[in-house]
Amino acid sequence: MNLITIGLNHRTAPVEVRERMAFHRAALGEATCLLLGATPLYEAAILSTCNRVEIYGLTGDLVRASAAMRRFLHEHHKLTENVESHLYEFRDRECIQHLLEVACGLDSMVVGETEILGQVKEAYLAAQQAGATGMALNRLFQKAFAGAKHIRTTTAITRGSTSVGSVAVDLAEKIFRDLGSRTVMVLGTGEMSEATAKALRNRGAGSIIVCSRTQERAETLANQLGGRAISYSQWPTEFPGVDIVISSTAAPHPIVTAEKLTPLMKLRRQRPLFLIDIAVPRDIERACGELENVYLYDIDDLQQIAQQNIAAREREIVACRALIAEHLDRFIVWFGSNRGALEKRYAKRTRGASLPREAHTHAS
């Protein structure tokens, strides 16, 4: 009895290939059943996210299973070209290690991202509900979840934000006592300012004011964020009551200068002010950051912090691998001592006993 994984990810395949290979979330169970019918796998699960497509399986014949799984991927997606070169294959020890690494986010585009664990859980649940998992994969996935949880809490692999928006939110939380009573002003609309404003909103920012040269766009974004839109000429009057400014206008020169800001800080009674300047060319004069109780971050600063956090996560990979090795060894021991039991369990099935999931396959 052996474990096998075949798949591709963001490193081995470009997005054009990945999108064609992706399985629909709703049809995942059905696809798993088709897979079991078409391959000599006793148990199987399909993991499909925007960055990876992988099949995990238990088989008694690695060579035949490998060929059949590759064929299945081509046929199921009705591919005309050959994707062989994008596929990787892992067996037994490597297969288990790979699943552990995937679950921990070590294999993700952004190292340590946590969304993947939820996606692996979904893949497992879909396979389980379709009756495609058994003694081996149930244990494998459950141990992978436990391992991922353990590694996440004992290492810094998930620490530190890795996107501009979430870095800005982290900083806001280190300046203000509670975001709930704070007002955010979005100056100029754009993808990045929208993402940052949303991140702040999700973390509980009190009220949001959106201001853009085009009133219509301001109103659309304000509706999305649950804030209010004001006309562009109004922003200086609203400014003293604002605690966080996200600026991304297309203005060629700085619109907020230290000279303008100094009297406003007096009006605010020196309450802290957080300025996030994601415009290029910059909207806020660099000298503003030197004023007392003003904290200014531009796009480069935020990106640099995000990069540092990614680098810090990458430094944690060694520690993660050491922990993964422990979990891996434990699973290998279990798998080794249960091989016989698995063989006995699936011996009948190999002889062609009628299987409930085959009936299911035919029905669908």
Added chain:
Amino acid sequence: MSDRGYLWLALVFYAASCVLTVFRLRKSRLLPALQHLNSIAVIGGLTLHTVFLLLRGHHIGRCPLTNPFETTVFLAWGAVLFYLLIGPSYRVSFLGAFTAPLVLVISLVALLGLDDTRRPPPVQPIPWVVESHKPISLLACGAFGLACVVGGMYLMQERQLKTRRLTPAFLQMPPIEQLDVINFRLIVLGFGMLTVGMVGGMISYRIVGHWTTPKIVWAVAAWLIYALLLVARRMWSLRGRKIALLSMMSFAFVLVTFWGVSLLSSLHRGTP
């Protein structure tokens, strides 16, 4: 073991907390086990610290505030006590970790450099007003000491935010605005207690009929400094870094002059 032995033991606990702090500051991950260890170290230190004060008080038959050594140790004890009162209600991580070094330094100065001549127990019972005005004033200084610690934490976090260079521990430290608020509340508390202590001192003068001039000058100076700090914050909306810095400088000034004055008054006491 002499009562000073208990204090030395307390310092071992505080020193352990300092070592843990340095270790924690270099890690970016939350280490709950170390956090617990740190709490245990601080609470252990405070317990032994209290044992020392009780033994000493029992020995000399009054509040152990009769010489510069005792008063300094009492002041440090006040700072830890305020940490234990305030820490849990604000859930400020790292506050205990930063309090331990200050308490360690103050107590070391007391143990190594300050006069510890024991006074005989009083012949007559001392009226409670006379007896209590000193500990109240010193507890006020403990609050100022903790405000100084909070101010230091503020400066550390603020510097990182301003220079945009974030250390691994940045995310674990409390927000600067919260540190600012705690600093303010501690100073208000300390100021209130110092005021009460000074009124008590005035009443004591009426009862006892004599005073030690340097101590009164010191108390009035401390009172004025902190009054000015509060006015600066309220009236001139001085906030953040400046207030943090001022609260640290004020405490340093109060502490150093306190030692100077204690020295003076013990000389004063030495002459018949």
